[in-house]
Amino acid sequence: MKSAVIVFPGLNRDRDMIAALEKVTGEKPHLAWHGDSDLPDVDLVVVPGGFSYGDYLRAGAIAARSPMLQRVKEHADRGGLTLGVCNGFQILTETGLLPGALMRNRDLKFLCKVIHLKAENTTSPFTTAYKGHEAFPCPIAHHDGNYFIDQDGLKALEDNGQIAFRYCDENGNVTLEANPNGSIENIAGITNKQGNVLGMMPHPENLIEAAHGGIEGRYIFDSLVAAVA
């Protein structure tokens, strides 16, 4: 699988994402600097986590307006696989590639911890490998992960099976207590209607090898490798 990682000033989980892609696919991803005008032809474009432009104004807002994001949009519009993690998710919502918005966490604090996730949909190209491993622990690290969408939008997400991951408890139950940030309906990740764009707050790239305490983050990349094969 050929992949590209978009790099903006202020992103800081780009190196984590590059390492994860390399480990899973055996290939170094292409690095696309935000100021470059071209995005090479790849199977997967990843917008990684961090604080692009300091998250000043709104998380992801300034990065979303950069020329490179136009290229990402074109890639996604052509049906190209596109993954946004954490700041990447915020950026993809700011561009309109994904619906809704990510607001400040309910408790207003940055939160870094291992939560539990449930794969709600194991048919998207990002999630097929989660079949049989629907609930798993996964790290989060964010200040603005409180997903919001209006009622009509929410209904559309549900109707189209666009909800990829929800926060759950150890046993896979989606409960209020298991919601770390106040996201509507415990939403942790969504796809677009076509299913080729995924945005998620948790960090699968930090859940790839034994040293991370789990490898369930790999399944996203495994799913993608299978999807493009």
Next chain:
Amino acid sequence: MHARIFVTLKNGVLDPQGQAIEGSLSSLGFEGVDAVRQGKIFDVKLDETDHEAAKEKLAQMCEKLLANTVIENYSIEIVD
């Protein structure tokens, strides 16, 4: 010319900051606060003399960058 842009959350959008402030105010002993909503101001110094042209330009800035119109409204005031 100086302008001030106000960006506020749309009705119906949950405001965790506003809620937390409400809670804090009441725990600080301030009574009778029914609601608090937090928004943003941008004070912009513009190199433009025509009010209408300025407003037009500022509105575009809001649409393109300063407000997230999925959740926010904006308004513009020319200060001088």
Next chain:
Amino acid sequence: MHARIFVTLKNGVLDPQGQAIEGSLSSLGFEGVDAVRQGKIFDVKLDETDHEAAKEKLAQMCEKLLANTVIENYSIEIVD
């Protein structure tokens, strides 16, 4: 009664947000923007009818919570 509180950075205090916004506006092709400074608004619904009493109370809220008076100024406007 509705009031609006404006909280802005004192002169000379670094505003990284404003700087980043300036940069982004110019790369979006907006010209002639000399400076942007970001501030906050709090829209407060108060259960109080007297303007002076309300202003007094809001000023206290600013001092105690809403503004960080080390680096921020505030002003208060009664809306209705």
Next chain:
Amino acid sequence: MLKNQNIEITPELIASHGLNEEEYAKILELIGREPTYTELGIFSAMWNEHCSYKSSKKWLKTLPTTGDRVIHGPGENAGVVDIDDGQAVVFKMESHNHPSYIEPYQGAATGVGGILRDVFTMGARPIAAMNALRFGAPDHEKTRHLVSGVVAGVGGYGNSFGVPTVGGEVEFDPRYNGNILVNAFAAGLADADKIFLCAAKGVGLPIVYLGAKTGRDGVGGATMASAEFGDDIDEKRPTVQVGDPFTEKCLLEACLELMQTGAVIAIQDMGAAGLTCSAVEMGAQGNLGVELYLDDVPTREEAMTAYEMMLSESQERMLMVLDPEKEDVAKAIFHKWDLDFAIVGKTTDDLRFRVIHEGTEVANLPIKDLGDEAPEYDRPRSAYPAPSALGEIDGNIDVAQALLTLVGNANGASRRWVWEQYDHLIQGNSVQVPGGDAGVVRVEGADGKKALAFSVDVTPRYCEANPREGGKQAVAECWRNLSAVGALPLAATDNLNFGNPEKPEIMEQFSQAILGIGDACRALEFPIVSGNVSLYNETNGIGILPTPAIGGVGLLKDWAKMMTLSFKEEGEVILLIGEKGTHLGQSALLRDCFNRIEGDAPAVDLEKEAKHGALIRNLIDQQQLTACHDLSDGGLVVALAEMAMKGKIGAQLELSNDLGELFGEDQARYIVTVKSDNLESVLAAAKAQNVPVTQLGTVGGDKLEAKDIFAVSVAELSDFHESWFPDYMAAEAAQ
């Protein structure tokens, strides 16, 4: 036009610059004339306590700073230590106490920013951070607000910059009511042969200004940091600096990129007293003069005077001596990252420090004398009071209740509320996160097995009772924490936070603590390679507890062998390594359950420390242990409870009801668990080394219980342990 240059140098002005008569006389003698206003500012910045170490130098010199692995000790931006395979760890700790009291968020944030800059200035990519925090009594009116602001500030900067915060300390004591402590540690990874230093080389080379623009931030900041607080504190407020972690992250990437091009001859971050300190240090260390052209300094405010530019503490700035042939390459890199890049001066051969502004020479000073001739004091010391006698202790207490108090009060409760606000997972190498004895981070670029361990420690109440033993204990505890995870302790940094050194008793306390630190560092082969001194932590005559924080770094050859403190499996045998406890003086039990602060600090037997630690590391390396935890605050029972809570399993123990045995804080001790198959070999290994071992019981069940003494469910312990911080902070006015 001589902006501000014709300001008259009055005795009041001199005093307001923190210079005494004698010091001013020395200035007159050195330069042979009256200084200009700008020059006065430069002297005050260079000669204040923070930059000149005038009260502490004499004592710092007694510390051991060398060792087989030490590449650069004190004197550089950070210490540099060899970690094999051509790699080095670069680390330092620094305080931002006063600014954090005035504006907790920005004070703490800029403290983190400053220490990160010290590390990457040397060419190292930051891979771990820690923070040692001390606040006033929980019920003091300011405490909550300070805790919330400081923690948010530490996180706000570190999270955005992208360094994992893997450890730290938080303590509460009324003695910090008016002076909180915010000490930030950072460590970075570099190639051992590519370390960048601040000494300028070559005459006539361009001096380049990098990073953010200069504003009036913190003008007089370094002077403030060295002055005692009084009631006029509000007047000092406008000197607050605002941090910009985004710019710092860009600066990191740009610097590392630039360093690879070979363009950098010397580089120095602008920290306290900004442009002044960095330019003088570059020149003086390189035996060169420096000429600065202030008109070329990027500024963000209008009409800044030379004085303001020279003393500004605007953050996220660097100064560099550049290879002129690579100017274009360098410029391109900085512009790519949207950072300022300006040539603001050049090196000269005349050992003068010249500053030119608007066509006028506003300063012309002997550059070496600014540092070398800075005053150095052997401040008077008076006898230190002997520790108070330890009175009778009524041994007839409810042990379970005492345990719940100790694990569930302000100083014993879980710090999760704090460290969950810090990104401790970023970079994907955190193999032990906060909450254990030491944070452990895997090292990239070698065999994938190597890891570094980090811990920061000090027990201020011991230091106050007995500064020498307290100094030793801080080092010993840090060293023990590293050993407990299986790391070989390599070297340390210190952050010496004390009261007013002009008081003879404080000066004695300070010097004794340093001597104790030196004793321990020598005995444990744990040299001090960097550090920082923060004096005058005193408000209205009340000084803080002496707080010499020690930050240590240890090396693990294979992180897969790393030890953690949680109980693992039912049936494993629990052993105490080291002697049975006896010492209750200055213990947490005495303070928190009897409301008494009495007695001497526990004595530190450094020979035993070394021996017990070596045994522990060997056992871990041979994979004989399943858990290990060092004993500190609260002694044996608290350590057992922590292991049980972490593992969510209880234990059945055989203990006596002697309070010293249960809660004593004797040093050089660890609790370990072993599989029963390994018991014999572990006992034999201890015996061979002559290290006392006691079998305490076995892991299992859902209670921590000692027959006839106490029983308490692990769930209840956890409940007490986890709830104090969130409950306490819930009342904080969120913003």
